[in-house]
Amino acid sequence: MSTDSITTVLIIGGGMGGLALAQLLLQSSSSVKVLVFERDETEKSRDQGYCIGIDSTGLDTLDKIRVLDQLLSDESNGYSSITGFRMCNRYLQTLFEFKAPNPDRFKLIYREDLRNALLTNIDVQWNKRFTSYKILDDGIEAYFDDGTSVSGTILIGCDGARSLVRAQLIPDFQRNDLRIINSAGTIEPYDDMKKIHQISKDSGVRIFGKQGHSMLVLPFRQSWIWGLSWPEQGDHEETNVSTAQLVDKIRQHFNNDELVRLAERTSPSSYLAPFRMYSALCLKQNPFPNNPHVTLLGDAAHPMTTQAGKGANTAFADALDLADALLNPSSSSLSDYEQKMFKRGFEAVKASLGMTNMIHLTGWKGLLRDCILSIISYMMPLINVISMPLRLFKKKHD
Numbered sequence: 001m002s003t004d005s006i007t008t009v010l011i012i013g014g015g016m017g018g019l020a021l022a023q024l025l026l027q028s029s030s031s032v033k034v035l036v037f038e039r040d041e042t043e044k045s046r047d048q049g050y051c052i053g054i055d056s057t058g059l060d061t062l063d064k065i066r067v068l069d070q071l072l073s074d075e076s077n078g079y080s081s082i083t084g085f086r087m088c089n090r091y092l093q094t095l096f097e098f099k100a101p102n103p104d105r106f107k108l109i110y111r112e113d114l115r116n117a118l119l120t121n122i123d124v125q126w127n128k129r130f131t132s133y134k135i136l137d138d139g140i141e142a143y144f145d146d147g148t149s150v151s152g153t154i155l156i157g158c159d160g161a162r163s164l165v166r167a168q169l170i171p172d173f174q175r176n177d178l179r180i181i182n183s184a185g186t187i188e189p190y191d192d193m194k195k196i197h198q199i200s201k202d203s204g205v206r207i208f209g210k211q212g213h214s215m216l217v218l219p220f221r222q223s224w225i226w227g228l229s230w231p232e233q234g235d236h237e238e239t240n241v242s243t244a245q246l247v248d249k250i251r252q253h254f255n256n257d258e259l260v261r262l263a264e265r266t267s268p269s270s271y272l273a274p275f276r277m278y279s280a281l282c283l284k285q286n287p288f289p290n291n292p293h294v295t296l297l298g299d300a301a302h303p304m305t306t307q308a309g310k311g312a313n314t315a316f317a318d319a320l321d322l323a324d325a326l327l328n329p330s331s332s333s334l335s336d337y338e339q340k341m342f343k344r345g346f347e348a349v350k351a352s353l354g355m356t357n358m359i360h361l362t363g364w365k366g367l368l369r370d371c372i373l374s375i376i377s378y379m380m381p382l383i384n385v386i387s388m389p390l391r392l393f394k395k396k397h398d
């Protein structure tokens with residue numbers, strides 16, 4: 001990468017990570033030219049989904065992006081905070097609960113608000129579907145499906161879990177189909193769902209049903225966002241399951257009137273179409289080839305399941321490190337970035353996969369999970385008392 005002239009950064013994909021990177025570069029340097037290419041036809045052509053949980057990893061980046069200042073400080077409308085999580089059985093009895101370690105550093109943000117704020121001042125080139133790239137002597141050329149091309153100094157693949165940049169850069173990279181289907185909906189709370197009100201007050205709730213079925217309820221602003229996921233039984237259930245069948249699934253696998261009503265009363269327009277879960281393999285060796293003209297970020301580099309809420313947070317952390325490497329180039333900065341991004345990304349892949357497997361356990365393994373969670377929950381006060389002298393000692397010597 002040249003250190004004495006204008007660097008042109010080609011960002012493929014105007015999603016969470018690509019836009020965060022563009023903002024960090026643009027606000028920090030006038031010697032970097034940033035071009036963002038997005039396959040969506042327009043800013044509004046795709047529903048962005050509901051809210052996104054941003055933890056301290058993500059906030060460490062977002063706090064540095066100036067155009068987000070207002071969104072991140074506007075508690076009334078911009079975001080909601082939840083202070084803890086609980087895991088429940090299908091009777092909505094709590095098996096285990098924990099407080100978020102740092103509730104001030106966990107926010108639920110409406111996805112569209114975050115994307116809109118991240119788009120501020122960025123001149124995204126819409127309707128530009130990347131197809132391939134060619135490395136040149138002094139840079140790189142990107143090609144699009146409309147027959148056009150553009151050249152730059154470096155190309156960053158921020159094109160999500162099915163990245164075409166990754167497919168060319170690391171052709172043997174594998175993504176596993178976990179055969180788990182995920183769907184979701186959003187609904188205004190009803191008074192006759194007292195138990196859900198009670199367990200979801202300021203808390204995210206995970207509910208374990210029968211045969212590996214799992215539900216999530218998140219209180220967000222004036223609504224509840226709920227999700228249902230399950231191990232696939234037939235083929236391509238994501239395209240074959242209707243909203244009525246989702247309600248039936250909840251009836252059959254949770255046998256709980258409040259949860260059934262939650263799904264039954266969700267308006268069809270606020271259902272998120274079911275989708276399959278994929279994950280990268282849990283790689284132990286860095287697969288990124290340290291090419292000076294092309295690298296990856298976010299889901300393009302380390303696609304993971306959604307259930308630990310780490311995908312966007314990891315993409316934001318990547319964006320911060322990559323911006324730093326691009327703004328302060330040295331012979332090792334890109335390889336350092338790739339090593340750090342690999343370590344963080346694949347730790348998140350592993351944690352996410354572990355969470356996905358745990359919440360979809362079936363048969364005796366599911367029962368054992370519920371027992372272990374209950375035992376830990378009963379033991380917690382005792383563990384706290386026993387470990388108090390140790391914590392006091394540590395506090396005194398910190």
Ligand SMILES: Cc1cc2nc3c(=O)[nH]c(=O)nc-3n(C[C@H](O)[C@H](O)[C@H](O)COP(=O)(O)OP(=O)(O)OC[C@H]3O[C@@H](n4cnc5c(N)ncnc54)[C@H](O)[C@@H]3O)c2cc1C
Pocket residue numbers: 012013014015016017018037038039040049051052053054128129130131158159160161163164184297298299300306309310311312313314315
């Ligand atoms: C239901 C759900 C809930 C989630 N909840 C959370 C959460 O609470 N917390 C969290 O941290 N993560 C969460 N995630 C994961 C998170 O959304 C992703 O990890 C994150 O969006 C990844 O950011 P990214 O920039 O890498 O990819 P994306 O945000 O997917 O952006 C990729 C962009 O590239 C574009 N693109 C793709 N191919 C091309 C091409 N060929 N040419 C040009 N453009 C292209 C796409 O249109 C898209 O705009 C959730 C995901 C889902 C599905």
